[in-house]
Amino acid sequence: MEVRVRFAPSPTGYLHVGGLRTALYNYLFARHNNGKMILRIEDTDRTRFVEGATENLIKYLEWSGISFDEGPHIGGNYGPYIQSERFDLYKKYGMQLIEKGQAYYAFDTSEELDLMRERQQKAGVAPKYDRTSMKNQFTLGEDKTKDLLSQNVPFVVRLKVPFEGEIKFKDMIRGEVTVRSRDVDDQILLKSDGFPTYHLANVVDDHLMGISHVIRGEEWLPSTPKHILLYQSFGWEAPDFAHLPLLLNKDKSKLSKRQGDVAVEDYVGKGYFKEAFVNFIALLGWNPTSDREIFSMQELIETFSLEKVNKSGAIFDITKLNWMNSQYLRTKSLNELADFIIPFLQNINFNFISKDYLMKVIDLIKERIDNLIELPEFAPYMFAKPKEYDQDFIKKHWKENTQNTIEKYFVELKNITNWDYQTLHDFTQKYCEENNLKLREIVHPLRIMITGKSVGAGLFETMSLLQQNDVLDRIFYFLENIALKLR
RNA sequence: GAUCCUAUCGACUAAUGGUUAGGUCACCAGCCUUUCACGCUGGCAAUAGGGGUUCGAAUCCCCUUAGGAUCACCA
Known part of the structure; x- marks a missing residue:
């Protein structure tokens, strides 16, 4: 059977790093198995719609190097790939479930539901729709239900979850998961605005789009029994499931905006290479061997397997990302x-x-x-004369005789005709030998005069890149304006 | 509160019944040196606790504890 997987974000604004990892694992799995990668936009909640969010999602998915075979931006044989454009479909399938007796009409208002939950809370039982006492098809009877329907009273369609038995499914990462049927809520399938909830839409679409593996975040694990029940109700074969461990904050809670940047675009703005970012994200929750750290996208594809994905959450700590970025910085x-x-x-x-x-x-x-x-920030002096000087470094290296030493050296420096690394290096070394000086007695003061900083690349490399007259100007300026005040 | 999931160094993880529990990042020290880095060498540092099963348990089972996710006409 062909492997077909999907990344199905809702367009609420930006691409979350956790979302990127989910997309990445889907992508790696698809490519590893010569399967298809599908993008589907889950925008059934009209109240959370954000203008331009879909485009933004696609932009950063593309930035990361994840490519799709089907999706709203490229088309495909299973479209449309935007759920709001599939509106009629869900209604049709929802009604089909009602006809089969697997779902039912309910007419409760949100106030009534709130009251129900309040009662349950007080009684110390789990909040769950009580279809034996609320306002629905069963308590109202067929006639009254038809009546309300014909009067266009707002209704929702709920899944009729059996009171007895258990629901089992196999998760590719966690193994077998069992939930008692009576713990599963009668989930709303069609909202009163006619739109489907996530649960109905994702099952219908995954089936219609021929999805073979559902790879998604662990937050979906508790609602998977509902999805299994839906597949069973429709008489469809369920796809395989793999629930990915969560990306966590430092305090181990689910990665959130409050505790740092969670949008991929934030990290793009911070100058991280996409190769480093993808490499880093890939290794958060999955590891092929642990004897190496650097993987190209191609290598990730070759080595990826869902069996090696971890069960427990991973803290999103960018310390290692910084190191990875430095590794890529050195090879580009x-x-x-x-x-x-x-x-x-x-x-x-x-x-x-x-x-x-x-x-x-x-x-x-x-x-x-x-x-x-x-x-x-590191090397502003390569592009302009220094504006300030590191005082600690001056204190440390500007000694009693430094002024004298540098003034004499400066005279000789003016006469250099070949302003290149080798000449500068050899000349200075020879100068030190002849004058019984340590190289650092020249190098350190010179560095502060030319760069203003205590840290930087090799001094002669730095000098040779700058123009001779520029360097001489900087030394002269320091001698005349700064050094005098040190006395 | 209920349901489900999870538990190896500070962080990411390896070890799928037999290892002195390994690697990487970070941190610390030394070497190198022209400052800072890089690099090299070394160091610190973990199987949550308790019971089983077994000749042998990080690994399998149970309990406890801890953490997390979920419990919407959101996804």
Whole structure:
């Protein structure tokens, strides 16, 4: 049987990192098994509709490198792929269940339902629709029901869950799960506005779209018995289920907005590479061997299996993501890196001089940062004269005789004709030897004068990238304006 | 409260009845050195607790504890 899986988000605004991982696992499973990956938009709740959310979802799914074979943006033989466009279908199937006696009409108002739950709460029993005492097809009788229907009184359709027996299903990650039927609620299938609930829509669509495996978050585990019951009621074969462990906050609760960024776009904005982000997300809850950490999308596809997905939730801690990002930073080409960072720089009006020059700077600092977005802060001196100087570093390295030493060295530096790394390095080393100086007695003061900072790439590499007159200006300026005040 | 799920270093995880319980990130130390990094070497650090089953249990079973998810005319 062909593997067909789907990612079925609801368009409520943005792509959640947990959603991205669910989509990724679906994608990896599909590609690993030469199956089909389907995108379906679950927008049956009109009150939560957000303009542009679907486009946004697709944008970041595409950013991550997850591709689809069918979906609202590309079509397919099982469309439409947006549930609101399948409106009539659900009604038809809902009615079919009523005819089969597997579902029924109910006319309770939300106030009446609230009261019911209140009563149950007080009595200490689990809140659950009581079809023996509420206002529905059974308590009202056939005639009264028809009456209300013909008067267009608002109604919902509920699933008729048997009072006896148990519901069993096999989860590919958790094994067999058993729930007593009497613990399952008479779920609303069709709302009074005629739209289906998630439960009806997802079962109908998964069946009609030929979905072979439902891979979704663990939050759906408790409602899976309802879905199993629905498949049985329709007389359809249920797909295989795999419920993924949740992504967690630091305090182990379900990953939420309140405790940090949860939108994929936030991490895009923070300068993470998609390769690093996908790699990181993939390893949160799944691991092929644990003897390696870096996987390309292709390698993820080759090694992925649902059997190796963990049962327990994983804390979304970006410490390791930062390291992964640094790994990708070191392997990408300078051209690629420049193209990546230029839009970020333009966005903050940072003058990077030229792409060619930018590439040289990146080459110098890429092993010293985890994320390219740190570049303007890490090495502003490569693009403009320093505006401030690290005082601690000055205190530490600007000694009694430093002024004297540097002034003499400065004179010689002016005479250098080949302004390149090798010349600068050899010259300085020789100068130190001849004057009985340690290299650091020159290098450290020079660094602070030229960069203003205590940290950075090799000093001679840094100097050679800058223009000779620029470097001389910086030293002169420091000697004249800053060093004097140190006395 | 009810139902369901889960439980290995601080974090991500490996070990599917036999290992000194392994790796990666983070952290700490040393080496390298031109600062900071990188790199290299080493270190810290875990089977929630209690019962079984077994020659042997992180692994299988039960109980306890803890955490989480869910209990909507939301998905």
